[in-house]
Amino acid sequence: MTWSQALSESTGATVFLKNEHFQHTGSFKLRGALNKVLSLSSREKEKGVIAASTGNHGLGVAYAARIAGVPAAIYVPETASPIKVRGIAALGAEVRLVSGDCLEAELTAKKVAATQDQVFISPYNDIDVIAGQGTLGKEMLEQVSDLDAVFVSVGGGGLISGIAGYLKAMKPNVTIVGCWPKNSPILLEWIKAGRAIDVPEFPTLSDATSGSPETDTITFPYCQKWIDETVVVSEEEIGDSIRLIAESESSMIEGSAAVAVASLIRAGKAFRGKRVGVLLCGRNIDFGKFRSLIAPSH
Amino acid sequence: MTWSQALSESTGATVFLKNEHFQHTGSFKLRGALNKVLSLSSREKEKGVIAASTGNHGLGVAYAARIAGVPAAIYVPETASPIKVRGIAALGAEVRLVSGDCLEAELTAKKVAATQDQVFISPYNDIDVIAGQGTLGKEMLEQVSDLDAVFVSVGGGGLISGIAGYLKAMKPNVTIVGCWPKNSPILLEWIKAGRAIDVPEFPTLSDATSGSPETDTITFPYCQKWIDETVVVSEEEIGDSIRLIAESESSMIEGSAAVAVASLIRAGKAFRGKRVGVLLCGRNIDFGKFRSLIAPSH
Numbered sequence: 001m002t003w004s005q006a007l008s009e010s011t012g013a014t015v016f017l018k019n020e021h022f023q024h025t026g027s028f029k030l031r032g033a034l035n036k037v038l039s040l041s042s043r044e045k046e047k048g049v050i051a052a053s054t055g056n057h058g059l060g061v062a063y064a065a066r067i068a069g070v071p072a073a074i075y076v077p078e079t080a081s082p083i084k085v086r087g088i089a090a091l092g093a094e095v096r097l098v099s100g101d102c103l104e105a106e107l108t109a110k111k112v113a114a115t116q117d118q119v120f121i122s123p124y125n126d127i128d129v130i131a132g133q134g135t136l137g138k139e140m141l142e143q144v145s146d147l148d149a150v151f152v153s154v155g156g157g158g159l160i161s162g163i164a165g166y167l168k169a170m171k172p173n174v175t176i177v178g179c180w181p182k183n184s185p186i187l188l189e190w191i192k193a194g195r196a197i198d199v200p201e202f203p204t205l206s207d208a209t210s211g212s213p214e215t216d217t218i219t220f221p222y223c224q225k226w227i228d229e230t231v232v233v234s235e236e237e238i239g240d241s242i243r244l245i246a247e248s249e250s251s252m253i254e255g256s257a258a259v260a261v262a263s264l265i266r267a268g269k270a271f272r273g274k275r276v277g278v279l280l281c282g283r284n285i286d287f288g289k290f291r292s293l294i295a296p297s298h
Numbered sequence: 299m300t301w302s303q304a305l306s307e308s309t310g311a312t313v314f315l316k317n318e319h320f321q322h323t324g325s326f327k328l329r330g331a332l333n334k335v336l337s338l339s340s341r342e343k344e345k346g347v348i349a350a351s352t353g354n355h356g357l358g359v360a361y362a363a364r365i366a367g368v369p370a371a372i373y374v375p376e377t378a379s380p381i382k383v384r385g386i387a388a389l390g391a392e393v394r395l396v397s398g399d400c401l402e403a404e405l406t407a408k409k410v411a412a413t414q415d416q417v418f419i420s421p422y423n424d425i426d427v428i429a430g431q432g433t434l435g436k437e438m439l440e441q442v443s444d445l446d447a448v449f450v451s452v453g454g455g456g457l458i459s460g461i462a463g464y465l466k467a468m469k470p471n472v473t474i475v476g477c478w479p480k481n482s483p484i485l486l487e488w489i490k491a492g493r494a495i496d497v498p499e500f501p502t503l504s505d506a507t508s509g510s511p512e513t514d515t516i517t518f519p520y521c522q523k524w525i526d527e528t529v530v531v532s533e534e535e536i537g538d539s540i541r542l543i544a545e546s547e548s549s550m551i552e553g554s555a556a557v558a559v560a561s562l563i564r565a566g567k568a569f570r571g572k573r574v575g576v577l578l579c580g581r582n583i584d585f586g587k588f589r590s591l592i593a594p595s596h
Contacts, residue, residue, distance in 0.1 A: 002322060005388050022320040024300060026548055090303050246588075250324055250550045250581040283548040290544075291592055294585075 001143045001277060006248030011264060012272035016144050018279045020136060021253050025091075027208070027282030028133060028159060029060030029123070035132025036121050037061075037068045045070045049119045052109035054080035054102065056208055056282055057123040062093035075109035077101050102211070124158030125217040133162030140277050141171060148274040149175035151231075151267075153259040153281055155209030157187050157219030163279070164226035178227040179263035181206040181255075182234050187213060191224055205238045205255030205289070208282060231263035238262050239293045242285070246294050254285040299441045299575060304546030309562060310570035314442050316577045318434060319551050323389075325506070325580030326431060326457060327358030327421070333430025334419050335359075335366045343368045347417045350407035352378035352400065354506055354580055355421040360391035373407035375399050400509070422456030423515040431460030438575050439469060446572040447473035449529075449565075451557040451579055453507030455485050455517030461577070462524035476525040477561035479504040479553075480532050485511060489522055503536045503553030503587070506580060529561035536560050537591045540583070544592050552583040 001016035008015045020028045037049060048071030051061040058074045065072035072093040076085055077100060089095045098105040113120035122129060140150060140163070150167065152160040164176045180188050183202040190196050196215035204210050213219065241258035245251050253261075257280040264271070264278050299314035306313045318326045335347060346369030349359040356372045363370035370391040374383055375398060387393045396403040411418035420427060438448060438461070448465065450458040462474045478486050481500040488494050494513035502508055511517065539556035543549050551559075555578040562569070562576050 003388075005385060019320070021548075022317070087303060090301075246550065247585040250319075250552075250583060250585075250588075252544065252548045252550055254548075285548060287545040287548075287592075290548075291594065294589055295593065296589065 001140060004249065006244065007261070007264065007278070011268040013264075013268070013274050013276045015264065016147075016275070016277050017249070018136065018140050018277055019251070021251060021257055021280045021283035025056065025059040025063045026284040027056035027060065027254075028136060029056040030063050031135050032123075032126075032129035032132035032158060032162070033057070033060040033064035033121060034067060035135075036126060036128040037064045037070050039128045040070070040119060044119050047116070047118050048072060049121050050075070050109050050113040051121045051123075052076070052102070052106040053123060054084050056284055058084070058088045058093075059091065061121050062088045062091035066092045075105040075112075077105045124156030124219050125214050127218065130158050130162045130165065130219065130222070133159045134166040135162075136279065137163035137166030141167065144275065144277060146275055147171070147174050147277050149177055149271060150277040150279065151177045151179055151260040151264050152279045153206065153209055153256045154178045154180055154187050154223065155211070155256065156213045156217065157223045159279070159281060160227065161219045161222035165222065168226050175228045176226055177229045177231060177263065177267065178223065179260045180230070180232050181209065181238060181259055182232045184210045185232055187220065187223055188230055188232065190220060191227065191230075196220065205235055205242070206259045208254060208256035208284075209259065229267070231267050233259055233262040233266055237266065241265065242290065243294045245280070251280070252283050252285060252290055253280050254282045257281045257283070299438060302547065304542065305559070305562065305576070309566040311562075311566070311572050311574045313562065314445075314573070314575050315547070316434065316438050316575055317549070319549065319555055319578045319581035323354065323357040323361045324582040325354035325358065325552075326434060327354040328361050329358075329433050330421075330424075330427035330430035330456060330460070331355070331358040331362035331419060332365060333433075334424060334426040335362045335368050337426045338368070338417060342417050345414070345416050346370060347419050348373070348407050348411040349419045349421075350374070350400070350404040351421060352382050354582055356382070356386045356391075357389065359419050360386045360389035364390045373403040373410075375403045422454030422517050423512050425516065428456050428460045428463065428517065428520070431457045432464040433460075434577065435461035435464030439465065442573065442575060444573055445469070445472050445575050447475055447569060448575040448577065449475045449477055449558040449562050450577045451504065451507055451554045452476045452478055452485050452521065453509070453554065454511045454515065455521045457577070457579060458525065459517045459520035463520065466524050473526045474524055475527045475529060475561065475565065476521065477558045478528070478530050479507065479536060479557055480530045482508045483530055485518065485521055486528055486530065488518060489525065489528070494518065503533055503540070504557045506552060506554035506582075507557065527565070529565050531557055531560040531564055535564065539563065540588065541592045543578070549578070550581050550583060550588060551578050552580045555579045555581070
């Protein structure tokens with residue numbers, strides 16, 4: 001991790017950034033996908049894996065499958081951005097376009113996987129995927145052994161479940177802070193309600209954490225058990241954090257990563273004097289969006 | 299290294315980026331400084347090291363000294379940006395402000411080092427510093443063993459001397475391409491003239507490579523011997539490359555890194571079908587400058 005002068009000075013905490021936006025494919029998703037692919041039997045590897053995603057998970061599965069020499073088919077809604085589709089194809093995965101939206105692509109992918117007896121790789125609802133993301137918790141603790149708290153953005157909950165699972169076993173006094181955009185705090189509302197409920201959702205810069213998790217996801221009980229504190233941030237705070245990291249760290253980060261930064265700033269005073277890790281989970285932001293967020297007129 | 303889809307498609311070469319802008323302190327300078335500091339005797343380490351720089355070299359020396367537990371004093375012209383001075387101080391180095399410009403700071407630093415019998419760490423005119431930068435050549439070859447060419451920006455020549463020295467020993471058929479901004483091609487003009495000459499210089503986005511090297515620098519004969527091809531690029535090409543990397547790789551890079559990218563694009567056709575490494579040497583770009591370069595109106 002790298003010490004952040006700007007965030008440390010503005011919060012009074014000693015802030016370390018886990019720069020996972022530097023990861024291959026531009027996000028942490030490769031970790032879970034690679035652990036999953038490497039855990040398969042020879043027969044499963046030969047048959048190839050299936051996933052559905054237009055974003056970071058699709059890139060992660062394609063890259064992991066390439067490393068492991070396993071065929072991969074990624075189901076993508078036909079409305080997906082051609083650039084992202086080309087990125088997945090360039091990594092060697094077979095892209096299969098599905099008419100309809102993301103949910104259609106996912107349902108089709110699952111059906112095909114079941115029919116052909118192939119492994120479907122979920123982006124979060126899979127213990128091997130969660131364990132792969134957990135390697136981030138291991139690295140954070142190796143790099144800064146006396147952490148008091150970690151800030152992690154939550155979508156499907158796979159990332160924070162993996163990190164928290166490791167930290168709760170190895171260093172249970174580390175405070176796990178779950179971070180959400182106000183416009184899409186679905187798992188947070190589930191935690192409050194104690195069960196999966198309908199949560200209204202609005203567009204958010206944190207597109208990588210948006211969308212409802214599967215109601216039976218194994219990440220839900222993990223999040224209920226392991227998340228110690230929660231923070232919710234506005235779209236303006238997310239945009240400001242993208243700009244702050246560009247200005248102070250010379251790094252582009254995507255909205256989901258900025259949710260963790262914005263949450264630290266919002267929660268700041270409570271962590272004064274503490275040693276805090278902030279996970280920058282990805283950098284795959286639309287260039288036009290990034291450019292307008294950092295524009296002087298903004 | 300990471301394969302670049304955008305640069306590969308636009309040049310017809312297979313292009314790999316060495317993402318050294320992700321390095322601690324935001325540039326490669328840490329490598330040479332760390333090798334130098336670690337090569338010192340116990341007595342030299344105890345006495346502490348001295349350097350002069352407001353930029354990447356100052357950060358690199360401060361960080362390396364901190365890792366090695368060696369005191370460091372960095373001489374800085376009083377006109378230097380307060381943010382950069384704070385960055386160096388935050389790494390634990392003692393900042394000593396000097397009235398006058400960068401040359402004044404350097405001369406003062408050298409005089410003090412000589413008087414106090416301390417080691418002065420040059421940014422490029424030092425075999426241990428050059429060897430440290432050479433670790434980049436080793437890594438590039440480990441990561442992509444069948445490289446045909448590497449593109450490296452040249453200022454004082456320490457970076458390209460280190461990389462070329464390694465590659466010429468281990469894989470002499472790799473073409474070493476030296477890259478310069480048209481506004482400051484000093485070592486290139488020396489190579490053409492066969493000796494150190496006065497070269498007019500104009501402001502450039504590649505501030506990290508600007509300024510005249512010492513006329514007796516040991517990098518000059520290395521560059522004469524090892525650089526196989528040279529490319530010169532305009533300010534517009536440098537700016538376009540900063541924008542291209544932001545758009546296609548979601549990364550901020552500084553002008554000196556963009557010189558290598560722009561040079562590949564300019565030389566493109568000659569490398570069609572080849573496997574090419576491009577060194578992205580740093581990301582420490584002024585935020586306002588970056589913002590205006592990627593603005594839509596630009």
